[in-house]
Amino acid sequence: MPYAVAADLKDRWQAFPPGLPDKVVDTLLEDAAVWLKAKFPLIPDAPSEHQAGVLKMVSCAMVRRSLIADTHDGASEITDTGGPFSSTLRFANGEGNFYLTGQERDLIENAIGVGEFRNITAEGW
Template identity: 40%
Template sequence: MFATINDLWARWPAHPDIPEETAEAFLSDASDLITDLFEIPSSPDEALGRTLRRITVAMTRRALTRFGEDGLESVTDSQGPFSTSMKFSNPDGNLYVTKQEREAIENALAPSAGDFVVTQSSGW
């Protein structure tokens, strides 16, 4: 796994009451999804490790927001005869990588892609 339960709770201090086993399962699933989508080295360097941890936590948090009010997209309340409806942004708790996260992982995987390289050649 690219992130631990402590990483998740540190980045989400007001998290709803979620069983640790559930959160750990989602962290594991998010890590697996990242591994399925990208060629992650078996021993990522420090910069890549930080990126993977951050994105794993973000994916997990999005999936777990259905357990609390963080995931509410809209709430409608009527007064009489008492009606309330709530719409969640991710009601099924799906794990996904955003475009920004995809770019961050790709950049972390190829840190020297934009570097300037000087080469010397000799004669014709």
């Protein structure tokens, strides 16, 4: 079950690529949901409203990064030269892999309660 749909990504990305089919975006959002669930197995099957909002936001960000990288066909660097001038563009995610930023990891961990302190007592020894 994806945490977002194509319309959610379009709402968050003003430069959404025109002509990109919703089916492609929906498939990537499904993949992102599977990736997140595998990375964070404590994500509940029925997330709360807050958790669902965090997962939607993070899924959209992951897919957006993936789609931006896809426009350069796996290139890690592009250099243009004209006369004495040159410019180089280096891409952080040339293959379009899914990844989380540190901030996104913190958001998910806080939303699902990873790292919360729990007190357990054992009595009757």
